[in-house]
Structures are given as C-alpha cells and as structure tokens.
Amino acid sequence: MKEFIDTLFVFSIQLLVMLFLAPLVNGIIKKTKARLQNRRGASIIQPYFDLAKLLRKEVVIPVTSSWIFRVTPYIAFASTLAIVLLVPTIFAPVPFHWVGDIITVIYLFAIARFFVALAGIDAGSAFGGLGSSREMSIASIIEPAMMLAIFTVAVTAGSTDLSIIVNRLSTTPASMVHPSHVLAFIGLFIVTIAETGRIPVDNPATHLELTMIHEAMILEYSGRYLAFIEWASQIKLLIFLSLLANMFVPIGMAADVSSISLIIGIAAFTIKVFVLAIIVALIETLNAKLRLFRVPELLMVAFVLSLIALILYFIIGT
C-alpha cells in the first residue's frame, strides 16, 4: 500500500511540476530576451495569465474543418503529458519508466506533430498547409541527428531506458565530461532548438507568413484549443530541457520520496532548467532567424557532431 501511495505521489508531483513549471520557463526566456534587448518586458508569470485567458475564451472553428481539428488539441496535450511521465525530472527512476524508453519518447512527440500538422491542413487555408509542410520537412531532417545523439548516450549507459541512463551516469560522474558525451550534448542542444521552434530555426513570436513555421500551422486555433496547444508546446520545451539537464548532468536527482531529497530534487531541477532557459534566450538574442533552406546546414552540424560523438566513444572507450 505504501508503495502504491509513493508511486502515486511521485506520479502527481512529476505531472504537477511539469504542468505548472512550463509556462514559467517560457516567461523566463521572454523576460531574459527583453532585458537583453534593453526592454522591460512582461512579467515572468505573464504566460500563466495568457493561458488562463485563452482557456476562458470562446473557440472559433473554421467551417471547412473536420473532427481532426477538434481532437488535435487534446491529442497533442495528452501525448505530451504521457511523455512527462516517462522522463526523469526530479526523481531518478520514474514510476512508469518501463512503459517507454527514449525511442518511445521521440515517437510520442511525433504523434503531436502528426496531428497538429494535419489540423493545419484541415483548416483549408494557405497558411496551415505552409506551416505543416515546413514543420514536417524540418522535423524529418532533425530526426537523424536526434537519434544519433540519443544513441550515443544509450550506448555509453548501456540502456535506452531514461531512468536507467540517468542512474548509471550519476554513479559514474567522470562520464559526464567524456568528450563524446559533450559532443552529443551540443548535438542534442541544436536539436532542441530546432525541435521546439526557437530562433534561429523558427521564431515563436512571429506572425509573418514568410518566416513562420509552427505558428502558421496553428493560425486557425483560438480560445481553449489554442491554450492547450500552446501549453503543450511549453511543456515540450521543458521536456527537452530536462532531457538535456538530466541525461547529461544528472546531479541532485531524488532517489526516494523523503522530504529532504524531494526539496533538493526540485531545487536542482529548477536551477538546471532555468540555466538552460537563459542559454536558450541568449542564443535567441545573439542570432538572427535563418532562412528556411539554411536550416538543413545547421542540422547537419548537429548530425555530424552526434556521429563524431558516437565514433569517439568507440575510439576512446569509456
């Protein structure tokens, strides 16, 4: 019975932290960017107000659309939340780690992308198709780099199970500074930027048809539907940041449910994620958005880094 309660506890903490930390991370990125651009910027809790407002607003459904348009927000949100349960954030072995490994996580992201892209086409406007087309094209060329970066970590840890990877690496701290590990981290960081639609790949703040990718797909969404889609993409960013944080720097993870390790766990996680968020904001400020057809070159860099990482591992060994 105690085990069940513990599991339920870890499960709920995991879900709640990810759900309610995600808008804050977004707020921090926006605030940092604003400060770096000599603006005051909105408060870091502004994303919560935005979500609350959107949740209350009426939903406008295009007359041309089918049920795909209406179920997509829920599917995107649900599949992102399912990933939350598989990724170690505060606790090292998450209760449901045996349900899916890192490969499952990548393919679960594909569900949300698949349906959002379909919804883009479903609206029947030019923008939706434009966004879907670009999103799917960029996602396709991200995939090899992402898979290789992840395989590097999986090979070094001897498992594809995220919780096991994290546990193994935290017991051998030397592996964190292994050259192949560092290269894989950089590769995965570029992948994160591309996958979550940040500058220089996509601009989350734009509504200019020439440049937008993700925003074009969801242009027809409004009200509560938009709230869930936005929220899901905020959580997606947080998931990627926590993958980066915990797969490469697994420090301070809680191994049990005692209050001390829980506090340390939450603190460590929050600090790691905030630092990464600020780095993302820095990159966004220092770079201009790339032309769409220059993006493959950036992703090629990520791919080559990951490939070198994997080959280095064979040459140097552990």
Next chain:
Amino acid sequence: MEYSLLLNDVLFAFLIGGFSFGAGFSLFFVKQQASNTSQQYNNLNRIKNFGFGFAVLASISGCFLSFLILLTGVPYHFEIIQTLPFGVLAIHIDQLSAFFLLAISLLGTAVSIYSFGYTKEFIQRRNISLMIFLYNIFLLSMVLVIISGNGVLFLILWEMMSLTTYFLITYEHEDSASRKAGILYIVMTHIGTAFLVVMFVLLAGYAQSFDFGAFRSVRDQIPDSIKTIIFLFALIGFGIKSGVIPFHIWLPEAHPAAPSNISALMSGVMIKTGIYGIVRVSFDFLGPGPAWWGILILFIAVVSSVLGVLYALMEHDIKRLLAFHSIENIGIILMGVGAALLFSSFGYKAPAAVALLAGLYHVMNHAMFKGLLFLGAGSVVHATHTKNIDELGGLAKKLPWTMLFFLIGSAAISALPPLNGFISEWLTFQALLLGFNIPDLAVKLAIPITVALLALTGALAAACFVKAFGVTFLGLSRSSHTNDAHESSFSMLAAMGLLSLVCIVLGIFPGTVISFIAPVTSSLLGENISALSVFNGGSIAIQQGAGNGISPMVLIMLLGGMVLLPIVFGFAFAGKIRKRISMIWACGLENVNPRLQYTAAGFSKPIRMIFSNIYRSSHEIEVSEETSTFFKKTIRYELKTESIFQKYFYDPIRKITVSGAMIVRRIQTGRIQSYLTYIFITLILLLLFAR
C-alpha cells in the same frame, strides 16, 4: 497429437481446395458476360459472391493452419508426387513458411471480403469471372510458393504467381499505361526467375536433389565461392520480386495499374515472397556467411528505404505514392534481415535473433497497414474516379469511415505509438543497438549510419502521410471529382475495419505476437530469443544488462487517461467550452477559394529543395497572357523529377541490349538454308567439345 494432425489435413484441404474451387468454378462462367439484363446481373453477382466466398473460406483456413503450426511447432508435410529427375515434389510448412502463410491468409481474408463490394462495379463492365479466376489463382500460387518444399515445384509456382500477376496488372487492358506496366513487370520478373533457376541448379548440383531438406544437409559441402554466387543470385532474383532499389522500376508502375484489391495483395504480401526467399536461402540453405553479405543487404536496405520514401514524397498519384512506400518498407524489413545476417556471421546469435524478429515483425505489420492503405485508396478511387490527390480534398465529410481507417493506416505506417509500425521500428532500433557490442570496425560504422537513416526514413514517412492523408481527406475539395463521392459499401468498410483492428492489436500486444514469431527465428538461427528478451502480452523488453522495455498496453491507457485531463481541467477551470463556427482567415479575402490550399506538390517542396541533389528536379512554367503581363490567362506548371536509376542504370543496359540485338540480327537472314547450316555447325562443335 493425432487429432491435431488430422485437423491440419482438413485445414490444408480447405486452404488449397477453397482457392482451387473458387478459381475452377468461375471458369465455367467466363463467357457469360455479354447480355445486359438485370437477371444476368444477379447471376454474375451470385457468381462473384461464391468466388470470393471460397477465397474467404480458404484464407481463414490458412490462418488457422499457420496458427496451429506456429503454436505446436510441428511442421506440416505433404508429398504430392515422386518425379524421377527432380526428387519428391512436396509441400513442407515449417515455422518460417507458416509465418508467411499467416501474413498471406490474414490479408487474403480481409481483401477477399473487400472484393465483394469492390468488384461489384466490374459486373457487366468487365469480365468478372476472369477476375475471380485470376484472384483465386493468385492467392493460391502465393500460398503454394511459400509452402513448397522442392526447388522445381517452387520455380513452377513462382512462374504461376508471376504470370497471374501479369494478367491482373493488365486487367484494365484498354489503358495503355496498364499494358506498359505489365510488360515491364513481366520482363523484370523473368530476369529474376533466370537468376533463381541458376541458383537452384547450383544448389541441386551439390545436393543431388531439388528437395529443400537436401539443400540444408549439404550446407557445409558447398565451397565459399559457390555460396557467394548462390547468395548473390538469390539476392538479385528475390530482390527483383520484392522491389528493392535498384530493381524497383517495375513496382511503382505495376502496383497502381492493377485494381486496388490486387494492389493491396501485391504490395502487402506478394513482394514479401521475395523477402521469404532471401531469408530462406541465406539463413536456411546457406547459413551464416562472411560479414559483407550482411553489410550488402544493409546497404541495399538503407538505399531502398531512404530513396523509396523520398520518391514517394514527390508523388501525387495516391497509388503510386503507396507503391513507393512499399519499397521503403521492404528496406526497413531488410534492415532487420541484414543486421541478423551480419550479427550471425560474427556468431552473435541472440542479437541476430532480435534483428530477424524485428524484420519479420515488420513483414507482418507492413502486410497489414499497406493492405489497409491500398484498400482505403481503392475506396477513394472508387468514390471519386481519380488517383490524383491534388484533385481531391475534404473527403472527411463524405467518406467518414474510410477516412478513419486510412488515418489508422497512416498513423501505423508513420510508426506512431502504440500502433504496430512503431513496435517493429523500435525492435529494429534495439537490434541495431545490440550490434554495438560486436568488436568490428565495419559493423560499428554500419550501425550508426543505419540508425540515422532509419530515423530519417521514419520521419519522412510521417511527412508523406500527413501530405497523403491531409490533401485527400482534409480541407476543401479541389475539383468536381468529389461532388458525388459516396461512402463505400459495408463489405469494403468491414475489411478495412478488420485490418485496422489487426494493426491496433499488433501494436498493443507485441509480446503475444512475438511469441508466435520467436519459434521462426529460433528454428532458423538455433537460438532462442528469450535468451535476450522478455515478452508477455502487452509489454516487451530487450535485456541488455538492464531492461530496455516498452509496454504499449500501459502506454495506451496512459494516453487515454491523459486525454481526459485537459477536458476535465478545462471544464473545471472555465466551464463548458463555447464554440463558434466561422470562416477561415484568408488575409481579408471574403471568398475562401479551395485553390488557396496547399497542394501535394507544394507540400513536399521544402523536401524537394533540401534533397535537390537526389531529385534533380526541373520545372517549367508556361504563362499565356491576354493583353498585358498583369492579366494572365492561364498558368501551366510542370514539375519533373529525374530517376537516377532509369538514367544511369537501366537506359545504358537497354541501349547495350538493343545494339547487341542489332549485331545478332545480321546472322538472322531469314533463309532456312543458313539456319540449317548454323544447326549443323553447332552440332559438330558440340560433338567435338562437349563429349
């Protein structure tokens, strides 16, 4: 046990008898197509129901028979006749044959059900009895190819299968494209058969018999050089049938030309007979060979899968698009097979078993979802009379069930969890990961490249199916073709529903499915897969020191639970959702024109730009103007992509063949005296040298 064997006999009789009777019975009515009365319509309809009824019966018996063999592990053996030069012509269903038999029978059941409704429109328009005859013979010959236990019998049935397919491709023979596709197919498949004949003769030279068992027993006596020739010939011969690149050119022409129920069978299972052949020869007859065999198959697999999906992205003919995806999926299957061959050549049998398992799992998966997608495409073409998706759109409202089933098929082929495509790709990734333990540089380089390109393939496939599904079913209609589109008949929907269900079950219960495939891999590799993995019901795990597991059954429950969360949260936070239906935003334009939508060609443009080196595309824009350049009358846009294989592989071969034939033509004077002289000279030469 006695009972079970008797049951096997009965099921086998039903399997063979059903198809044979269905075919034979329809032959009596081949000529009764002329008159146009309603009485005759009813007669033909009845004939059609009988014909496909027999096919359903036979297919279901096939399912049960293969289940029995896979469960009990007792092969089914049946000797037809003892012939003097060729040994015993025997039927032998071992685990491998039973597995492929299961795939054929399962898809055969669904497609036969589909055909009840689908072929209705052929009645009094085309020769329906001929269709029934060819359909039954086609299924029969595929089944017999898989279960034959003798090389000569195999080749005869292989030819029977090829010829039946030819007639089915050219069933709509008044279309010149069909005739052309048929000729291309029959030329290619006969080149393949030529290689297979040589291969079997080489094997029989050592075995002194054409019996498969004899091939197996002389495995160690064949010198390595001959083994290599046998392997390469098998790879070419069977590769042509399975449509791997560079032998694929017939496939995108032939599959769309055939009626859709036939396309489903061809793409779903016929090309798998090539995979069966490769597995049978390289694992069963030859055993582990040098490492480069595996590397060669992996190379072909990677090229086929990436180029297959890239070419598919450029298609807007829905059936051609699906045909190119077959090439891609054959590539994914061969990744598993190639990795298994590679691993076993280093003696790593347990990882090899996992890799082969992944390949075979994908054989079953691809049969199911590709069958489903072709049937869905058939329903769309049936309803709209066009294969060009750029003329479709908005079919979601007119074909709601077809749309749902096509969506399930699209999600499965895009490897979205927890559907079946995901499971086999996951297994392939895991198998490749296991290969990292092999201390060989070539392997360690081959695996990351395969992993990266498999990931690329999967993502591009998802992009392609967003395009195929989105452009066909979503948005607004792009032409008048969809005006009187109507939902398919019940039997067609039932067949698609059945296949959708199978796709879901294969995805949610991988452990159960693997327990059926595991005997196959252990019979071929002599290594039980459970040495390395655990599987039960809804979850599987590949143990590599630690559990790398997935549990799709729990995953789908989590997903289901998580769908409730936003609904409940939204309601609790802000009450019932308020909806308003309105026009879309079109930059201020009031009339929403369907032509504003992205087309299939537009959708794949970024991919075309990124991979421009492969496509070498060229486009032509033709504008006719009326009075000034601002008032354009018509704009014609034509896009061409170049097939590198056509240009650099097939065209040179064709040119050499034609010019060679021109040289040979000189000795063919047409005078009988000179031919007699040739015969005489040949005879003397043979007497001199070939004693």
